[in-house]
Amino acid sequence: MHTPDAVLAARELLCNLTPLKTDCGRLCAGACCQGDEETGMLLFPGEDALYSACTFARVIPADFSLGGTKAQLFVCSGTCERENRPLACRLFPLFLKFKEDGSTKLRMDVRAKAVCPLTDYGIRALDSEFKQAARKAYDLLLEDETCAAYLRELDEAFSL
Numbered sequence: 059m060h061t062p063d064a065v066l067a068a069r070e071l072l073c074n075l076t077p078l079k080t081d082c083g084r085l086c087a088g089a090c091c092q093g094d095e096e097t098g099m100l101l102f103p104g105e106d107a108l109y110s111a112c113t114f115a116r117v118i119p120a121d122f123s124l125g126g127t128k129a130q131l132f133v134c135s136g137t138c139e140r141e142n143r144p145l146a147c148r149l150f151p152l153f154l155k156f157k158e159d160g161s162t163k164l165r166m167d168v169r170a171k172a173v174c175p176l177t178d179y180g181i182r183a184l185d186s187e188f189k190q191a192a193r194k195a196y197d198l199l200l201e202d203e204t205c206a207a208y209l210r211e212l213d214e215a216f217s218l
């Protein structure tokens with residue numbers, strides 16, 4: 059599958075932005091990058107095509123699908139070429155929540171609670187430029203049918 063334009067555009071929007079204006083990794087020694095061989099970030103639909111020759115991570119197929127797209131995990135070595143980090147890393151610790159009326163809202167990712175000290179302060183503590191770019195990135199993804207279905211089922215998976 060080729061990488062959808064929406065995924066490329068969303069990645070670009072968040073290329074140079076981070077949750078805080080300062081380096082939040084100094085608060086936690088970069089906790090969200092300290093995974094292990096079993097831990098990975100979920101790639102967005104078609105994003106795996108960007109990593110066929112990646113030298114700092116492996117893409118591992120997961121044993122589940124989201125919105126009809128087979129999920130793929132990105133398992134890195136704990137450092138990366140920043141301009142090549144996956145979209146999930148660029149959006150972290152934000153998550154897109156679907157409301158009953160079909161509208162959506164940015165939330166802190168429940169999966170971030172165990173690792174990210176920013177979750178203690180809530181979404182209001184995050185840099186507004188970062189939040190605006192994330193909102194715009196999600197809006198672009200929602201315009202893409204495959205990505206929208208993926209995001210919806212991801213939210214459902216974490217709402218059970």
Ligand code: SF4
Nearest residue numbers: 082083086089090174
């Ligand atoms: S865990 Fe949270 S505070 Fe630490 S580097 Fe990641 S986003 Fe920043």
Ligand code: SF4
Nearest residue numbers: 091134136137138147
């Ligand atoms: S790809 Fe980069 S930003 Fe993402 S978890 Fe690995 S080191 Fe951290």
